[in-house]
Amino acid sequence: MAAFSPELTVIYATIRTLDDQHPQATAVLVGGGRVLAVGSREEMAALAPRAHVLDHRDLILTPGLAEAHIHLVAYGFSLAELNLHGARSVSEVQARVAQRTMNTPPGTWLRGGGFLLSELGLDEYPAAAVLDEVSPHHPVLLFSRDLHLGWANSLALRLAGIRPDTPDPVGGRIVRPLGTLLESASELVTRVMPVPSEADFLAAAKAGVEDLAGRGYVSAHTMAFEEPEAPRALQTLAARGDLPLRIWACLPHERLEQARELGLACSPGSLFQWGGVKFFADGALGSRTAWLHGPGFAGGSGTGMPLDSPDLIRERGAEALRLGLTPVTHAIGDRANTEVLEVYEALRPLADEKGIRLRIEHAQHLRPEDIPRFRGLTASVQPIHLQADGPMIRELLPHRVDTSYAFRSLKAAGAVLAFGSDAPVAPPEYRANFAAALTRRDDEGQPIAPAEALTEEEILWAHTRGPALAAGWEDEGIIRPGARAAFTLWDRIGGNARALVL
Incomplete structure (x- = not known):
């Protein structure tokens, strides 16, 4: 030769x-x-x-390394926001908010996140009055770690026009007494917050991609749930030659009409490409909005909250497939996963025709009978969440402990595992994913379904080859x-x- x-x-x-x-x-x-x-x-x-x-x-x-589930520009923004990860009490949240207000001009919005209700010792949703004690002159909006719950003070609620008699928005809930906003209700506040400039989005995009690259990642799947300016900023970085990662991007299903009008379709080859269309079948465990089969949450606290309907996912999922884009559906609760799997059975023939692998994000809590139905699908999962979720699973879903974060069973069923973090929900820390998937131990040191553990080689595959196959990248x-x-x-x-x- x-x-x-x-x-x-x-x-x-x-x-x-x-x-x-x-x-x-x-x-x-x-x-x-x-x-x-x-x-x-x-x-x-x-x-x-x-x-x-x-x-x-x-x-x-x-x-x-690939990060298979991140909100990349939002993560970049979060690096400069108030960090509440690790807060173990309401008083600790108050202390961190008070410290930030000391160095912030009155009237300036404070945004932060990363707390869990369970870690704060809360059995009920928090009220605005708790934040008012330390931030009467700054509008405050804090997001739970899963981003499905917003906690606002009275000034933020007043600026948003939210009163005790304000009706719940579609796909959301305003908790009374006022302070907690579930799912789309948080948008009532975010829409009155100052709009970041193009330069702000670009700076956040650059911060996010550089942080990932510095951790050893070479590619990422960014999951929508962001403003349209977010992917534009990533495209600008790519055009400038400043993108150190290969990006597979999703757009929200609400923008599918514009995608069709613009002729947007999957176009591999560059460092940035559109690849998926994102749906939300339900909320999250920590915010008690995951959609569950009966009996629901232990203690009788309900069955969660369905979001995008199965009919909508079926209709717009088919449209996405015809454009060459992957339907990507957030499903955490067991009922949400059942419903999405039903929809995907109907979409499979078109997906097979297009050579596209249907994809479920999180797939956290499953009925045993639903696991075999993941054959041929991408299960985009985040082992790092097992660490914080373990105590909540035992408390809220004791009947689903053995099939929560069911990595080995999903792999055996023929699903493609793709690991990520859901940053800024959790830091994009591959070490935590390795530890959680290997040991199956939560933050209290207790095991969660230890039979679902993976080997080091299997975890490496799920953090490299799995995300590549999920994106349709045979060359990665x-x-x-x-x-x-x-x-x-x-x-x-x-x-x-x-x-x-x-």
């Missing part, structure tokens, strides 16, 4: 390719952003004797000739990581 030209690079490392035909190697030859050959150091030296050499023989090289998440030259270097799998994109 003739030698390659000198404008090439050979990487020496302990290589885990995730290619079943050639699972291990000690060298990889790359050029033009692609893998050209994989093998031993001697073989690569013979192929390209004048290639530049990167010697990482003390490290492990794998396909690049694997190290073989023709694949994208986007790698992650590790001191050990699940340990310290850094991206290497050539």
